Amino acid sequence: MSNAVIQVYPPTWNMQQLQFANILLAVEGTNFNYFNELEYSDNIDVEDGRGATPFSMGTTTGMYKAQASISVQLAQREAFLTLIASLSPGGNSIYDAVFNVQATWQMKNAPNQAPTLPFTDELYGCRITGAGVSGSSGPGMMVVKYPLNVQVIRWNGKTPLAGLQF
Numbered sequence: 649m650s651n652a653v654i655q656v657y658p659p660t661w662n663m664q665q666l667q668f669a670n671i672l673l674a675v676e677g678t679n680f681n682y683f684n685e686l687e688y689s690d691n692i693d694v695e696d697g698r699g700a701t702p703f704s705m706g707t708t709t710g711m712y713k714a715q716a717s718i719s720v721q722l723a724q725r726e727a728f729l730t731l732i733a734s735l736s737p738g739g740n741s742i743y744d745a746v747f748n749v750q751a752t753w754q755m756k757n758a759p760n761q762a763p764t765l766p767f768t769d770e771l772y773g774c775r776i777t778g779a780g781v782s783g784s785s786g787p788g789m790m791v792v793k794y795p796l797n798v799q800v801i802r803w804n805g806k807t808p809l810a811g812l813q814f
Contacts, residue, residue: 666753674750675731682724684791686751688716688771690801690808712808714798716749716771722781722790732776748772749796772814773799 673680694710720728729742736745754766775797783790800812807814 666755670753670755672752672754674752676735676747677750678731680728680731682721682727683718684721684789685717685719685793687718688714688751688769688796688798688801690714690798692808709809712800714771714801714808716774716796716798716801717793718749718796719782719791719793722783722792725792728792742776745775747774749774767804769804770802771796771798771800772802773797 668684671686673683673686690713692710692712694707696704697706697708699705732742732745732747733740734745735747736742749771750768751771752766752768755764757763776794777797778795780793781790782793800808802808802814
């Protein structure tokens, strides 16, 4: 046996990787293209069960938490807020609207290459929890950042815990 390092490269055309241009974002099935940042994550806080022992006696299922944010181009703020407000109970408010977000990712294909399969992450039960305009002098684009409360994220069809019903 030799001490050789074997480098494995991803099977993509011209060594291409996913980039932000490979996303299709939809809010409740309506495509929205005027955003320049999307961030989403989840985690589970697990606690060790302890008794009269210095060792863990197992763990709890845990407490699940998901969060996200989206930055929308300031010039398209009204289009985004109109879409969100239409989903609110009164049809004209933004902080009590509950909506789902679908982020679909797919690689660009090489000529004569079979298309790669897309994958979709779904953010369920989203609510806007704030808003803030961000930008600076110079050529940078002005954006509005919206932090989101998210109930659960389904990662390309995979649920964070067994037994969740969608």
